[in-house]
Amino acid sequence: MERRTTTETAAGSGRLSGLGESARRPDGTLKVTGEFAYSSDLWLEGMLWGATLRSPHPSAWIRSIDTGPALAMPGVFAVLTHEDVPGEKFYGLDIRDQPVLAVDQVRHQGEPVAIVAADHPETARRAAAAIVVDYEEREAVTDPRRAAFDPSCPAVHPRGNLVRHQPVRVGSTFEADVVVTGEYEVGMQDQAFLGPESGLAVPAEDGGVDLFVATQWLHVDQDQVAPCLGLPKDKVRLTLAGVGGAFGAREDLSMQVHASMLALRTGRPVKMVYGREESFFGHVHRHPARMRYEHGATADGRLVYVKAEILLDGGAYCSSTPAVVGNAASLGVGPYEVGNVWIDAYGVYTNNPPCGAMRGFGAVQACYAYESQMDRLAAACGLSPVEIRVRNAVSQGSRLATGQVIDTPAPLADMLAELAAMPLPPPASPDLRALPGGVAQTTHGEGVRRGVGYGVGIKNICFSEGFDDYSTARVRVELAGDEPHVLVHTAAAEVGQGLVTVQAQIARTELGIGRVTVAPADTAVGSAGSSSASRQSYVTGGAVKTACEAVRARLDALRAAHPDLSLEEVLERFGPVEETREYRHRPTFPMDPVTGQGDSHTQLALCVHRAVVDVDADLGLVKVVELAAVQDVGKILNPLALEGQIHGGSAQGLGLALMEEIQVRDGRVLNPSFTDYLIPTILDMPPMRLSILENPDPHAPYGLRGAGEPPTLSSTPAVAAAVRAATGLDLPRVPIRPEDIALAPAPAAGAQSAM
Template structure:
């Protein structure tokens, strides 16, 4: 892996402040296996919780008999929806999801009853002993039918369309070159390493203390408290160790269930999902079906884009409205197009629920519009990089929503730099490790062809469309052991991205004190929002900076009054200095429901990828030889952590391109395990060359630009384009499967991707 940094020059930071590769305080513990995850929580006398889930994707519940479970020794409680003391429904956007199924189930794996017992195996056996009588129904599994067929059964009384968002610009929809395509993106899982888990502890005041792995402490509390019939101040959440998230922990899983059982039994209750239950117990990436039409001039300049995007939200709403908004607003990509007609739909089905996943909404659209850009290039006889350069947005360009890109957006230069990066050497020798299939000796290279492809992605940073997106930070400086010490306290969830480290770096930079502690995240401080949308460095970083500046202002006043005193002496006299500040970015606005116009986003980030692949066209196997990325991050806060984010996002994009898909048939999940759901390993990831640009955003703290999600967008279409280049096949669906790629014996596929030239 090589790394270069270009763009605005920087002065090397002193110490471990902003700009340094400060070490992660949790890093050593995680690689040595000593880190305490939420699944490691333990209290003497605690009980274990287990969940009974529906085996059917759609059915009426005719009866539930908990008697056999209650009769088992060691069982302390068995609860159904009748035992929920408060509101029976919750949800991130719409309260449509039952705590426990009431009269029906809408997806395979829906929670029906919960059990608390003195041993986890006893709890599981008790859950299995509950007798439920179901009356099965035909599930709604086709998202297009759900969206457009008036005779389709309604998954929810409100109808099957969760959100419809059009975008309308211009009126010219004729062009010299017209290319059309239909694309499909499969259901991807976040595949985090730590399954859902937490510990609920009943409190003396009648409330509950919940220690849980989550992405959004305060919104968890806002959903949990009404279901428990408690005021929010009696539901206290503390972040436990999180083993990855990628969006799947934005929604509730075991939080209400553990709390209900703890309050019912009067004892702590721990719930830990197994891997199979985890697949059923959290949301996934929305599968998408998309139809695109691009019109261009003969020299490759875009005239118009038409698109229909249908996103399968599964059984419950979750964050589907926001996913639709992203797909619609970013549906033409980072290209200047004067005429746009987009129709984006998010729908209910009886498939597994879908919600947030890294790059949500933008990932699905990116695969389609980048595939189309390659088709435009081919139809116009242009290089795939050149067609993108000719249409690239820049600072001052307008998105399809009418929003002006006000910060630097050097996309054309990024593409030229990417194209100029030296190619990897041609494969030499007979080392099987360099071939598709590796040491399995499935080939000796006879049918291996090399391909090169490019991908460009644009992703919104922070929440959009008028959401009150803010964060709160409390900063305290005091004398400990005779030396100044800073305590930073926020509710921002560290899910593995290095946020704890960044908060400490900011405090060191603004206060000039090396000794910094970041307190555990909990709900005793104001909300920090969700750890998603690549927003925490922006908003929580901004909040920490503002609180530090307020502390520094008070310290400066004390210094002015005591010019001869050291900081330690000032603190010894004055005592601790503490300030709390909220940070809000510039406002955003909802998209117009008819035209889609509006300044809906805070910040936009760009990443471009080049993929080089070897494809065995006889066996349909792919080896990614090299990936090159160029990304503008505004300002680097921690170089090592940033590289990790780009590598990680790229890996998830590779997974979506070649291997990751939850297989669903008739509403039933077929591969809920890491045996059958494949994720990239170190053997699948190729060497990477990364070029990181720094073009500061003047509206963002330190000029930074959220960096975690954009690589996930552009790596997927780049890899698919490289496979197309090697095979000549259209490949409209991802992930690519061997059967999609393997060519009939003697066939030299070519010209499979065509455009209509008028």
């Protein structure tokens, strides 16, 4: 086992940097200086601006739409409704249940009803507001438990409210010496990327459209957009524009079909850019969850059984709910050995905002519940939070609840021991600026208490359950002037994770050529799948590696046949050498619909967190003093980028623990702005202590293990556990709000928190 810590990483050597170095990102300087061109910066002479009219109601019939007032406004070029959709009226990632524009009804607040193109963005917005829609409101289904289990509940869709039910059944022993139960809730978290949805659609001479857009999955966008436009896929060409963050929310369509429809109708380029409030309505969010858990163990803390019911609110449309349910079910007991499991995971339709992919989807919600349970169990057995986890930790050769064997290194017990041995930060400073709330607080630290908590997470890497998960890379070596040059072309979306840098590092390492260009991602090359599931370094990295190996083999053959020629002379005489390759990971299989058994995942990743918090119990304010993490990444490709991923994932987990939640009441969003939807800033993020382990996965390119999502899992329960330790309160819901602490009944004298 090899280990790299943050103190051992070093800056790379510029454009010649290969794998294992902190190669400089080509977009880094442009982003920090404000010069980077995001999709919202796109511009073409003569372009029009698009705007969307959205439903104010979570559930209503549409009786009529009058576009006349909008069409009468000067500067308006087109006003379109569902009647103007040239092809299929519905799209969707898994089930095509989502209308391009509302047909006869709306199923959530913010659903698109009509679109407008005008010569100025403000004109487009005023025209959209001028459209008159006659709605007949109806009962909104907003309680996911009622949607799932009450036969009298109205159906959000004709097929019923249940999207997926996935059981997991193992063993038959559900009695134990020590039993702890708990009910937990996870609120609706937003991906909160800083670059709102935007893009530019340009009508083409062949009757098609060229779409420049910020997305996570070019080819699946193409697969959905083309049928809605009534065009063959080769006439819908997508190019990745500058992306200002994603975290799952750009897997689904937003303005892609709308801008394209307007461009084809008007014959002019059409740009659409959402404002911040519209962005909250224009993309999916993390599924809120309600979970019931029961853990049984021996008196010395060995798990005997786990029972769980996991209920995920998918909102109005399917999106990726089936996959989220699969993840929650298959990983629902966490990285622990347990011989008896009874899990029921459900995903349901409601008239709440649509939910889909967000960093760590499904696994995040389950992790919060099972880690809270492990703390309850530790207290009931008289063990420390670390010891209860070590006694039950999986290792290589262990079986998941699905029966899948962990056949790669999984040194969880060692990771926990290393984390626990890290020195704790010094006691709280008397300086008010270091206390929760800072100098603005109304106390002087009298009620500030410190708590320490731990969290462990296990996350699947790459797509699962039999999905054909692959990526395509085209690599070309040619002379540029008098030097060899490598061109790498994939459709993999760079969404801020540093993938462009890693592709170039792989090419330099495999080909030994310093000059590498990564072409803009587009649909002119085969699919690379989505930039999600921590998969791109694995599959697109694997594709680039494989294509480079094929190019190198051809170059080696040419040089062997002509030993008197240098590489430059070979390229000059025989021309460029180019190869295109697909890369697939080993196969996965669907979970059995009755037992939940099956090898559904290709790779698993572990991360463990320790959180130290100071809590002002009188005011309900929390300051995270330090986060420490140990994560196994298999192989470090770019140390600095990797650390950034762990920091970023930990920040989103901290946000879910303490502040981030879309407030929904009766199907309506109450806080669609960054004034009211709070995300961690640099002042909220504490110092982080990292230990990054390298235990190679023999099945993966270079032995790497996807790293972007696991920190999001374990950071949330670690922070919540630390707050519980400081306050003695149960706190079964995240995010933990100030009133959950300040207004909670005080624990009984001498009582120890059950969690």
